[in-house]
Amino acid sequence: MLSVAILVFWILKRKEKKFRFVILAVPIILGIAYGCTYIPHKIVNIAPEEVSKIHIFDGTTGYEAEITDKAQILHIINNLNGVTFQKDKSALGYLGYSFNTTIFNQDGKVVNEFIINSNDTIRYKGFFYTAKNQTVDYDYIEQLVRK
Structure with a gap:
């Protein structure tokens, strides 16, 4: 970390404006891009007629x-x-789940896969996500x- 601070200080001390601009712009752009991943959005956006089947495995009972x-x-x-x-906190290190859900298209290819933990929480691509406008019909x- 100290070496990064020394490198930043050295680049900022140089007279060339290109280096200063790059060293300041890159972290700002990366920070904005990462922050945008926390904007609420839809995880599932599929036309129902494009879905051939949905496979659900219940992690609490073993039923599927x-x-x-x-x-x-x-x-x-x-x-x-x-x-x-x-998007909420990272799901790394958390074990157990309710419904591991896989959605298949008409060609039999997986189009979406996520875990439904409750009526307002899913796990998707390594993060927990919380429902904002309505809930999942858990x-x-x-x-x-379970029938």
Whole structure:
């Protein structure tokens, strides 16, 4: 860390403005880019008719379900499409989960994968996300998986 501080001081001391601009602009741009990842956004944005099946594994019971019924897919996807999530803390080091959810397109390829922990929390790409505008229909999914 000290060597970085010395390097920054050396570059700022130089008379060349290019070095000063770069050393100041790069961290600012990186900070703004990282901050933008915390803007609330939709995790799921899929047309229900593009989904062939949804595979859900219940991490608390070991039950799993492969949902292929069009009405059930429509309900789940419309619900998930309507939820806006905000990035929260890192999920690294946390064990256990409720519903490991995998969504497949008509070609059988995975289009989205995440973990539903509760009606307002999911785990996605190494972070927890909290629902902001509405909640995940956790009870409906639980009823499908545990029947």
